[in-house]
Amino acid sequence: MSARKKVSMVVGLAQSAIGAFATVFSYVLYHNFFGIQAVLNVPQGNLLLYMLVLIVFGSLSIISGLFLVNEQ
Amino acid sequence: MENLREKPSLKRELGLLHATMLGIGGAIEAGVFVMLGYAAGLAGTALIVALILCGVINFFTMCSYAELGSAIPKAGGEYTFAKAAYGGFVSFLTGWFEWISNMFYAALSAVGFSYIISYLIPVNVPLTAVLTIIVFTFINIRGVEEVGKSQTLMVGTLLAILIAFTLNGLAIPKTDAFQLSAPGGPLGVIQATAYIFVVYLGAEAIAVAQAEIKNPSKTIPRAILLSAIVLLVIYPLIAYAMFRIAPLEAISGQSSPLIYVAQLSMGDLGKVALVIAGTIAALSSVNTSIMAQSRVAYALSRDGYFPKALLRIHDKFSTPHVAVVVSAIFTTVLAATGVINFVGYATDFGFIIGFALVNLSLMKLRKEKPLLDRPFKTPLYPFTPIAGIVTSLFLLIFIDVGVLSLGIVLCILAVLAYYIRMVGYLRFRVAFGGISLGLGGFTLVLTHLIWTGSMPLNGVSPTTITSIVFILLLISAVQIVAGILNVTAKSS
Numbered sequence: 192m193s194a195r196k197k198v199s200m201v202v203g204l205a206q207s208a209i210g211a212f213a214t215v216f217s218y219v220l221y222h223n224f225f226g227i228q229a230v231l232n233v234p235q236g237n238l239l240l241y242m243l244v245l246i247v248f249g250s251l252s253i254i255s256g257l258f259l260v261n262e263q
Numbered sequence: 264m265e266n267l268r269e270k271p272s273l274k275r276e277l278g279l280l281h282a283t284m285l286g287i288g289g290a291i292e293a294g295v296f297v298m299l300g301y302a303a304g305l306a307g308t309a310l311i312v313a314l315i316l317c318g319v320i321n322f323f324t325m326c327s328y329a330e331l332g333s334a335i336p337k338a339g340g341e342y343t344f345a346k347a348a349y350g351g352f353v354s355f356l357t358g359w360f361e362w363i364s365n366m367f368y369a370a371l372s373a374v375g376f377s378y379i380i381s382y383l384i385p386v387n388v389p390l391t392a393v394l395t396i397i398v399f400t401f402i403n404i405r406g407v408e409e410v411g412k413s414q415t416l417m418v419g420t421l422l423a424i425l426i427a428f429t430l431n432g433l434a435i436p437k438t439d440a441f442q443l444s445a446p447g448g449p450l451g452v453i454q455a456t457a458y459i460f461v462v463y464l465g466a467e468a469i470a471v472a473q474a475e476i477k478n479p480s481k482t483i484p485r486a487i488l489l490s491a492i493v494l495l496v497i498y499p500l501i502a503y504a505m506f507r508i509a510p511l512e513a514i515s516g517q518s519s520p521l522i523y524v525a526q527l528s529m530g531d532l533g534k535v536a537l538v539i540a541g542t543i544a545a546l547s548s549v550n551t552s553i554m555a556q557s558r559v560a561y562a563l564s565r566d567g568y569f570p571k572a573l574l575r576i577h578d579k580f581s582t583p584h585v586a587v588v589v590s591a592i593f594t595t596v597l598a599a600t601g602v603i604n605f606v607g608y609a610t611d612f613g614f615i616i617g618f619a620l621v622n623l624s625l626m627k628l629r630k631e632k633p634l635l636d637r638p639f640k641t642p643l644y645p646f647t648p649i650a651g652i653v654t655s656l657f658l659l660i661f662i663d664v665g666v667l668s669l670g671i672v673l674c675i676l677a678v679l680a681y682y683i684r685m686v687g688y689l690r691f692r693v694a695f696g697g698i699s700l701g702l703g704g705f706t707l708v709l710t711h712l713i714w715t716g717s718m719p720l721n722g723v724s725p726t727t728i729t730s731i732v733f734i735l736l737l738i739s740a741v742q743i744v745a746g747i748l749n750v751t752a753k754s755s
Contacts, residue, residue, distance in 0.1 A: 199748050206699070206745040209738055218600055221665065232722035243668040248702065250672060252742070254679070255695045258749055 196262055203259025210252030217245035277476045279486055281415050282469050286490030288418035289465030291425070292368075292548035293375020296541040297519050297603055298459055299502065304515035306455035308506050309445035311499045313455040318495030320456075320658070321463040323651035324618040325491040326641040327625040329484035332470035333638040334628070340470045341617050341624075342562060348624035348631075352681055357620045358563045359677040364613025365556035366590060369396065369549050370597035371461065371606045376545035378603065382522050383538055389601030396598050399549050400591035403557065404577065404584045417543055424540040425501060428521070431528055432504025441507065457661035461607050462498060464614045466490045468551065484639035553594070557587040568684055608666040611658070616670075618655045622648040689752065696749025703742030710735040 220227055221242050227233075233241065277285065299310065306313045331344045345357035370392070377391035445452050469476070469486045476482050501521070505514060508524045517523040522541065525533035561583045564573035577584040597606060625648050628635060641647050659667070683691045712718035714732050723731075 195748075198744075202741060202745050202748060205741045209741060214596075222600070222602065230723075230727065232720065239665055239668060242665060243672070246669065246672050247675075250676060251695070251698055251702065254676075255699045255745055255749060258692045258695055258752075259745060262748075262752065 207256030214249035282486035289468035293545035372548035480638035700746030
């Protein structure tokens with residue numbers, strides 16, 4: 192495996208993991224698991240916007256990461 | 264060499280009774296056991312009206328399913344219809360939403376199952392839902408024998424329990440007359456209609472199972488319309504019986520109002536009977552929808568829209584195991600939320616888009632292929648399909664805002680997935696590299712603003728702010744490096 196492929200694999204996995212984390216975090220934030228809304232002082236009115244931003248960010252990161260993981 | 268065996272052809276063994284039961288069984292799932300409480304909170308006792316409205320809206324589109332199911336003699340349901348009518352992006356979009364809706368449907372059934380059994384034994388709802396999906400994923404990988412006639416027996420049992428429950432509710436003597444009440448007004452009734460619409464979904468399974476139905480040109484339309492009518496009669500009656508047994512205030516607070524009401528009127532026997540009925544409904548839906556989503560993913564992959572890896576057939580069990588697992592991963596994430604309302608609305612969203620596309624397919628085929636042999640013709644054309652499109656899309660306005668946001672994201676992903684195939688892998692990868700660079704740059708600016716206090720995070724402790732800054736820096740670095748790697752990618 193070439194150095195570039197190794198780097199792509201590691202960065203791709205990291206980026207996909209960040210995307211997955213952002214997606215899961217949006218659910219955690221929305222449903223206020225572990226009292227996260229109070230910890231981050233998130234206003235109720237902005238919750239849906241944050242959820243949308245996190246899901247879009249997560250989806251794009253996962254797709255981009257998968258491109259790198261699958262590099263031929 | 265890739266192992267791409269097709270399944271052997273299936274025998275046509277299902278008559279009108281079995282096909283109708285398939286439709287009724289496809290529709291009666293966990294939703295009716297766990298969603299009526301929240302819907303009653305929205306609509307009051309006018310939930311009965313909401314259920315009738317759902318049934319009528321459903322009936323419009325079932326007429327289109329009946330016509331297309333009899334005119335296009337191929338398995339596959341909505342995706343096949345859209346492919347025959349439009350091809351290209353519309354057929355892909357239909358398949359995409361069919362795939363997504365079945366994932367939501369599986370998650371809804373698994374979460375519903377968890378709530379139902381929580382009436383007998385205390386369980387962790389999200390964990391039980393996830394375990395249910397995992398178990399049924401393995402069952403689907405191993406392959407299940409065709410259940411045709413045993414499905415009839417199961418649905419017959421389910422119907423018998425629900426009819427006994429309804430008759431019991433109707434037989435209870437009441438001194439005061441039943442009154443329709445809608446605390447939320449007409450808006451509440453429409454919101455309940457949008458929420459509860461999911462309980463009618465699934466009857467279109469008859470069109471999907473076309474390959475196993477005897478004399479399909481006659482049996483399919485009859486079975487689809489018959490099951491839609493049976494549901495239109497039985498659901499409002501169930502709600503009416505429920506309101507005769509318990510007051511609205513008690514019902515709207517229940518996680519499973521049917522089981523609660525059965526216990527009130529029939530004691531522990533009623534409770535156990537309804538838990539059994541709910542379990543049959545939920546588990547058969549989980550199984551059917553996991554199977555359906557994997558078959559749709561397989562078909563999309565066969566047509567070149569999804570990666571070829573999803574076409575792999577298991578050497579030992581002859582099932583599309585990669586498609587099953589990939590679909591199950593997404594379903595597990597959805598089931599892990601354990602939030603019935605969100606998943607219920609999301610299921611509605613996917614199916615409503617699918618309904619609109621099926622009606623559009625019918626209209627397109629009527630216009631462009633007028634000589635196509637149609638053993639059944641939708642009555643009052645074009646009023647019926649137009650009414651199907653307008654009424655179902657109207658319900659979208661009242662769907663949860665979070666679900667609509669998710670729906671928009673899913674539409675964007677559908678467009679991306681389609682254009683990856685159309686414009687080529689490398690160009691798309693470069694585009695994603697650019698997006699990653701943008702995300703990385705944006706995250707870096709955000710980090711700077713937070714660190715310098717230009718964007719104050721009021722009420723958040725300094726330690727938490729420091730942690731947030733380090734996490735954002737790491738994310739930014741990964742996004743920028745990933746962007747550079749994707750932008751500089753070369754064709755292999």
